[in-house]
Amino acid sequence: MDAPPKPWPTGLAEQCEPLVRRVLAPNASPYTYTGTQTYLVGAGQDVAVIDPGPAGGGVAGHADTNGSGHVEAILAAVGEARIAAILCTHTHRDHSPAAAVLKARTGAPIIGCAPLSMDDDGPRADAAFDPDYSPDRVLEDGERLGGSDWTIEAVATPGHTSNHLCYGLVESGALFTGDHVMAWSTSVVSPPDGDMSAYMASLQKLYDREDRVLYPAHGPAIDKPRQLVRGMLGHRRQREAQILRLLGDRPQAITDMVPVMYKGLDPRLTGAAGRSVLAHLIDLRHQGRVASEGELWSIPA
Structure with a gap:
């Protein structure tokens, strides 16, 4: 808005x-x-x-x-x-x-x-x-x-x-x-x-x-x-589903996901968007639905 x-x-x-x-x-x-x-x-x-x-x-x-x-x-x-x-x-x-x-x-x-x-x-x-x-x-x-x-x-x-x-x-x-x-x-x-x-x-x-x-x-x-x-x-559930779809294609870093997930975002808010993606990823990892290695996140085999 x-x-x-x-x-x-x-x-x-x-x-x-x-x-x-x-x-x-x-x-x-x-x-x-x-x-x-x-x-x-x-x-x-x-x-x-x-x-x-x-x-x-x-x-x-x-x-x-x-x-x-x-x-x-x-x-x-x-x-x-x-x-x-x-x-x-x-x-x-x-x-x-x-x-x-x-x-x-x-x-x-x-x-x-x-x-x-x-x-x-x-x-x-x-x-x-x-x-x-x-x-x-x-x-x-x-x-x-x-x-x-x-x-x-x-x-x-x-x-x-x-x-x-x-x-x-x-x-x-x-x-x-x-x-x-x-x-x-x-x-x-x-x-x-x-x-x-x-x-x-x-x-x-x-x-x-x-x-x-x-x-x-x-x-x-x-x-x-x-x-x-x-x-x-x-909206939050859609973001979660979007993350899972992206990781279904290949392992990715948060910096890869943010431009796809937040098209047209004010560049000053890019970092904040990345933090929210990280929060979703941590939640999904707790659920066993994603895994991480270094900066890369993926769907567990």
């Missing part, structure tokens, strides 16, 4: 529904679409902040033209309300670093996903893990957190990262999906932390739910959740 024409509503508080507003961070990139969307939940005396975003621009190697601007925009949107909780869906650094800044400014606790710090050997330099993320409380699957007029339930959705959580808003049937489900792009699943088997299981978990609307961290809201998730499950 192409990005909408500018100007984008960067820094503005947009009303999504009575209990939900969003504020767009200034960190647009080929991986983040128009930027990370921070959600404010609650219309009363206290609010929850979901995915506070980057502390700076959020993209490695890019000058930050509005470093503290996003935190200031969040605080302006919060106004006189109290921030009761700062929640992160996961700890890629386009999602979680501003949590520490918000906590320092407001005293609000950081609650939600577990910490995870590791070297990312993939191409997503803009999505390296946040090594400084330090939650005051980790939410388990199904655990709830409440405010003056809102209740949030944690939904464990590992796959994109092992610590990924979605958050359900009990009062309205909305689900905040982070990077797990997006309408503009499929999620990158990058080993070693990204796990395709876990990702598929998490997609099935969302398909089995009855959420009214999905609010991803990047891109537009999704008002037909089960239809989109069904399509995502089918």
Whole structure:
């Protein structure tokens, strides 16, 4: 999906529904679409902040033209309300670093996903893990957190990262999906932390739910959740079948498969596509359906 024409509503508080507003961070990139969307939940005396975003621009190697601007925009949107909780869906650094800044400014606790710090050997330099993320409380699957007029339930959705959580808003049937489900792009699943088997299981978990609307961290809201998730499950199964067909012809390296599988792909995303192919291959190897030797992958004899 192409990005909408500018100007984008960067820094503005947009009303999504009575209990939900969003504020767009200034960190647009080929991986983040128009930027990370921070959600404010609650219309009363206290609010929850979901995915506070980057502390700076959020993209490695890019000058930050509005470093503290996003935190200031969040605080302006919060106004006189109290921030009761700062929640992160996961700890890629386009999602979680501003949590520490918000906590320092407001005293609000950081609650939600577990910490995870590791070297990312993939191409997503803009999505390296946040090594400084330090939650005051980790939410388990199904655990709830409440405010003056809102209740949030944690939904464990590992796959994109092992610590990924979605958050359900009990009062309205909305689900905040982070990077797990997006309408503009499929999620990158990058080993070693990204796990395709876990990702598929998490997609099935969302398909089995009855959420009214999905609010991803990047891109537009999704008002037909089960239809989109069904399509995502089918898309991943098609990729798996495509890999098996290619390897049925001859042993191949990932660099051989990506140009065939992703025709017309933005060259800047070639590395990320290769990581997702690798995630599929690892899953297929666990199933005994493919084998590897060096960089070559093949169908076992």
